[in-house]
Structure formats: structure tokens, C-alpha cells
Amino acid sequence: MASLEDRISKPQKGQTAGDAEAFNGTNSAQPTSAAGETGSWPDETSAVDTNSGPSTVEAKAEEEMSSLSRAQTDGASSEQRGTSGIYEPSYEVDVQLSDLQKDSGNPLHSIKSFEELGLDEKILQGIYQMRFTKPSKIQEKALPLLLINPPQNMIGQSQSGTGKTAAFVLNILARLDFSDSMVNKPQAMVLAPSRELARQIMGVCQVMGQALDRLKVEASIPVEKAERGKQITGQIVVGTPGTTMDLIRRRQLDATNIKILVLDEADNMLDQQGLGDQCIRVKHLLPRNVQVVLFSATFPDNVVEYATKFAPSSNTITLRHEELTVDGIKQLYLDCPTETDKYDSLIRLYGLMTIGSSIIFVRTRKTALEIERRMNEEGHTVACLTGEFDGSQRDVIIDSFRCGHSKVLIATNVLARGIDVQTVSLVINYDLPDDGRGHADPQTYLHRIGRTGRFGRVGVSISLITGPQSYQMIKEIADYFAVEMTSLPHDDWDKVETIIKKVIKSSRASADYNKAGKSAEINMG
Numbered sequence: 001m002a003s004l005e006d007r008i009s010k011p012q013k014g015q016t017a018g019d020a021e022a023f024n025g026t027n028s029a030q031p032t033s034a035a036g037e038t039g040s041w042p043d044e045t046s047a048v049d050t051n052s053g054p055s056t057v058e059a060k061a062e063e064e065m066s067s068l069s070r071a072q073t074d075g076a077s078s079e080q081r082g083t084s085g086i087y088e089p090s091y092e093v094d095v096q097l098s099d100l101q102k103d104s105g106n107p108l109h110s111i112k113s114f115e116e117l118g119l120d121e122k123i124l125q126g127i128y129q130m131r132f133t134k135p136s137k138i139q140e141k142a143l144p145l146l147l148i149n150p151p152q153n154m155i156g157q158s159q160s161g162t163g164k165t166a167a168f169v170l171n172i173l174a175r176l177d178f179s180d181s182m183v184n185k186p187q188a189m190v191l192a193p194s195r196e197l198a199r200q201i202m203g204v205c206q207v208m209g210q211a212l213d214r215l216k217v218e219a220s221i222p223v224e225k226a227e228r229g230k231q232i233t234g235q236i237v238v239g240t241p242g243t244t245m246d247l248i249r250r251r252q253l254d255a256t257n258i259k260i261l262v263l264d265e266a267d268n269m270l271d272q273q274g275l276g277d278q279c280i281r282v283k284h285l286l287p288r289n290v291q292v293v294l295f296s297a298t299f300p301d302n303v304v305e306y307a308t309k310f311a312p313s314s315n316t317i318t319l320r321h322e323e324l325t326v327d328g329i330k331q332l333y334l335d336c337p338t339e340t341d342k343y344d345s346l347i348r349l350y351g352l353m354t355i356g357s358s359i360i361f362v363r364t365r366k367t368a369l370e371i372e373r374r375m376n377e378e379g380h381t382v383a384c385l386t387g388e389f390d391g392s393q394r395d396v397i398i399d400s401f402r403c404g405h406s407k408v409l410i411a412t413n414v415l416a417r418g419i420d421v422q423t424v425s426l427v428i429n430y431d432l433p434d435d436g437r438g439h440a441d442p443q444t445y446l447h448r449i450g451r452t453g454r455f456g457r458v459g460v461s462i463s464l465i466t467g468p469q470s471y472q473m474i475k476e477i478a479d480y481f482a483v484e485m486t487s488l489p490h491d492d493w494d495k496v497e498t499i500i501k502k503v504i505k506s507s508r509a510s511a512d513y514n515k516a517g518k519s520a521e522i523n524m525g
């Protein structure tokens with residue numbers, strides 16, 4: 001793969017998209033353990049998790065903090081550690097992480113320390129609390145550009161799980177004004193495509209900013225019983241675009257002092273009809289000189305122009321699509337003769353090993369509920385999260401998954417992006433993501449499999465294939481990212497186990513990450 005040298009050059013312009021399935025809630029959170037009972041996936045839990053946050057616009061700060069601490073436990077329960085079975089971890093993830101961070105071809109590599117990035121002492125304290133030792137490449141490259149004064153726009157791209165959230169959160173924390181006249185004024189706004197991601201980002205802001213005494217972070221996500229007229233007074237507001245727009249229009253959110261607008265999963269926010277529209281409208285309600293920051297692992301060609309209009313004259317950090325996959329995620333596929341075989345294979349996979357936590361992605365809510373029902377009937381405790389549940393149900397389900405009470409989550413694309421649960425060691429594409437026209441949707445595939453293999457951890461993705469069309473789709477995906485996918489035989493489960501063992505082992509051994517060119521191309525606006 002071509003290696004990209006860091007390089008200085010030029011920017012562009014862009015625009016928007018809308019809310020969608022992102023918010024209905026969900027389901028039936030059941031306490032869980034995975035199915036079958038043989039091996040275990042590597043325990044990759046190391047550093048602190050930074051997950052999800054709390055509640056709703058009207059929620060009390062204390063409730064938020066307690067919900068946050070719950071949600072931030074990433075599910076690395078002691079029972080998951082050091083289990084024996086399909087693969088025994090051979091060394092601590094800290095060691096692996098430092099090896100990875102020494103490798104200049106790795107997205108986690110950087111030559112700088114956090115101390116060199118010019119951050120306030122109190123913000124550094126937050127970083128130490130999170131036990132981040134070194135910045136990742138995107139953090140190292142993006143932060144100096146984000147912190148320049150006067151502020152400049154940014155379009156930042158980096159592989160899934162490489163720390164984009166901390167990059168934009170640190171910039172926000174560094175720019176907040178806690179003086180008496182400003183302390184109750186919203187100053188930064190982060191928009192995300194789902195309530196789960198918005199809550200997670202809130203959590204990161206709160207943990208990273210914990211040494212900042214007057215910091216207040218508030219959510220703008222749909223709530224069941226919104227307190228009419230309640231004013232948002234947090235300096236940071238994190239939410240979904242539709243609700244945020246409503247709050248501004250109802251004058252519950254004073255946008256006149258907003259100086260930073262971040263769109264996380266920006267390509268999704270700008271691309272989807274509806275979400276994009278709402279993002280544009282929100283932006284129009286903000287001061288003209290707002291610093292616009294767009295982050296995502298993917299920026300497909302069709303959104304780049306849009307993005308460069310939305311964030312004019314941006315500094316950009318981009319990657320080629322051949323460079324987007326994370327080497328720690330081993331991509332496998334299982335060819336199933338029929339749809340029925342798909343379900344049987346799923347059950348066999350769970351029978352094969354005990355899995356830390358896993359997500360099964362399906363195309364429709366109906367399939368999600370059907371698989372949930374069947375797996376529960378067969379004694380597997382699983383939960384399901386789709387857009388049809390209400391917000392509070394969704395919160396319960398995702399929090400239960402984050403803290404490891406439920407370990408198997410069946411989800412639609414609503415959870416494909418951004419969700420960071422470090423114990424997820426397996427992602428199953430029960431249905432491949434498609435573009436609605438019979439072709440693969442490589443971006444969604446990348447985001448889905450990126451729910452595992454977070455920040456140097458090892459993960460496995462298994463796509464279930466049935467028939468020539470889905471075979472063609474997996475081929476399109478493999479070609480798009482220039483990756484090799486390992487085939488699993490559906491009729492020889494001993495072999496499946498052997499292959500999975502082998503790929504996990506090989507990915508551990510190859511902490512060298514030798515794919516040349518995982519570095520970003522930087523363009524200065």
C-alpha cells in the first residue's frame with residue numbers, strides 16, 4: 001500500500017445532512033453472557049475507557065455524572081480477563097500499544113508527547129486520568145492545527161478507533177472561557193448522528209475536562225419529558241442535529257457565543273438527506289466565524305465537495321481508502337449456502353468460543369428482533385438495539401452493553417459509527433451493508449468492523465455471505481480497501497476454529513503494522 005508522506009498544501013468547502021433512525025430507542029436489555037462456551041477472545045482491555053455519558057437536557061448534573069461513570073466502564077469485567085480457550089493473550093496490551101506507537105507506519109504512532117502540544121496543565125491532568133501516555137497520529141497532527149489562533153477550520157480523517165474524539169474534545173476544552181460572564185454560556189457544539197454517540201462524546205468531554213472546575217457539558221438529544229423552556233447553560237453542548245436545532249429555535253439554547261462546531265462522523269452527517277439539511281440549518285444559526293471541525297474515518301468522494309463548503313478553507317488531514325483499514329481487525333467471511341445456514345452458522349460461531357463482547361449487525365429492525373427472539377429462545381442471552389425503541393430504552397441497552405452486563409448486541413446501522421466499547425472483540429455482519437442498489441456500502445462496512453480493534457486492540461470481523469450477490473459485495477469491499485479477507489468453510493467447524501485461532505495469533509505477532517502508508521496527508525488551509 002502506498003505510503004503517504006505528511007505534506008503541506010491546500011483546502012476546500014462543503015455542507016450537510018439530518019437525524020433519522022438515529023433516535024428511536026430500543027429494546028430489551030437483558031443481562032448476558034455470550035453464547036457458547038469454549039474459547040475466549042483476547043482480553044485487550046487496557047487503558048481507561050472513555051465511554052458514554054449521561055442523560056438528557058433536563059437531567060441533573062449529579063445524575064449525569066453517575067450515569068456517566070456507569071457508562072464509562074467499558075465492560076472489561078474480571079471474568080473476561082485471562083480466560084483460556086481459543087486464544088490466550090501472550091502479553092499485556094500496554095506493551096503492545098507502546099510497540100505500535102513506536103512504529104512510524106502505525107496510525108497510533110507519534111513523535112510528540114501530549115506535553116509538547118501546548119495544552120493547559122488542567123487539561124493534561126484529564127489526559128493522565130484517562131491514562132493516555134502518547135498521542136496518536138491524528139491527535140499529534142490535528143491538535144497543533146486546531147489550536148492555531150485565529151482558529152481555522154479542519155477536516156480530519158483517521159482510521160476507526162485512533163482517537164479522533166480526544167482530538168476535537170481537547171481543542172474544545174482549550175478554547176472555553178470560564179470567566180464569570182461566560183461560564184453559563186454555550187461555547188462549543190458537537191453534533192453526532194446517534195444519541196448513543198452523542199452521550200459517549202459527552203462522557204469523553206466530562207472525563208477529559210474533570211480538572212476544569214467550572215466545566216459543564218449538556219446533551220441535546222431527544223428526551224421523553226423535556227422541561228419546556230429550560231435553558232442550556234453548559235459551555236459544551238453535545239447532541240443530534242434535529243434536537244439541537246429545535247433547542248436553538250425555541251431559544252433554550254443561546255447559540256450566539258458558540259465558537260466551535262464539531263460534526264463527528266461528518267460524512268454521514270453531511271451525506272444523509274435530512275441530517276445534512278439539519279446540520280446546515282444549525283450552522284446558519286451560529287456566528288459566522290465559528291470554527292468548523294469535521295471528523296470521520298471515511299470521507300467518500302461524493303461528500304468531499306460538500307464538506308469543503310461546510311468547512312471552508314480547512315486544514316485537512318486525509319487518507320486514501322486503501323489506507324483506512326486497521327491491521328488489528330482480522331476480516332473473515334463465511335460462505336453460507338442458504339439464509340437458513342446463516343442463522344445456524346451464527347449459532348455455531350457462538351458455540352465455538354466465549355466472546356468478550358460482540359455486535360451482530362443486520363440490515364433491518366425486523367431481522368434484529370427475529371434473531372434476538374430465536375437466540376433468546378435457544379438460551380443465548382442477547383440484547384438488541386435499533387431505531388424503533390425510545391430514547392430511554394436505548395440508553396439502558398447501550399449502558400448495559402458498555403458495562404458488560406450484556407455481551408451480545410444485535411444492531412442495525414444505528415450503532416455502526418463511533419461507538420467505543422473496548423471489549424468488543426467480534427463484529428458479525430449478519431447482513432452485509434448495501435447501498436440500496438444492490439452494491440456494497442464499503443464505508444458502513446468499515447465503520448461497523450471498526451467497533452472492534454479499538455486503539456491497537458485485536459478484533460475479528462466475520463461477514464456471513466449467501467449467494468452470488470453477497471459474494472460480489474464482499475469482493476467489492478475487499479477491492480475498495482485493498483485488503484485480503486480470509487474465507488471460513490461453513491461445513492468444517494474444527495477448521496473454522498483453527499483459522500480463527502491462527503488469524504488472531506498472526507495479528508498479535510505482527511504488531512509491526514507494516515503496511516506502509518498509514519500516515520495522514522495534511523493540507524493546510
Ligand SMILES: Nc1ncnc2c1ncn2[C@@H]1O[C@H](COP(=O)(O)OP(=O)(O)OP(=O)(O)O)[C@@H](O)[C@H]1O
Binds near residue numbers: 133159162417450
Ligand atoms: N492517546 C491515546 N492513548 C490511549 N488511548 C487512546 C488515546 N486516544 C484515544 N484513546 C482511546 O482509543 C479509543 C478510540 O478512540 P475514539 O473513540 O476517539 O476513536 P475514533 O477515532 O473516534 O474512532 P471512530 O472512527 O470509530 O469513531 C477510546 O477508547 C479512547 O479512549
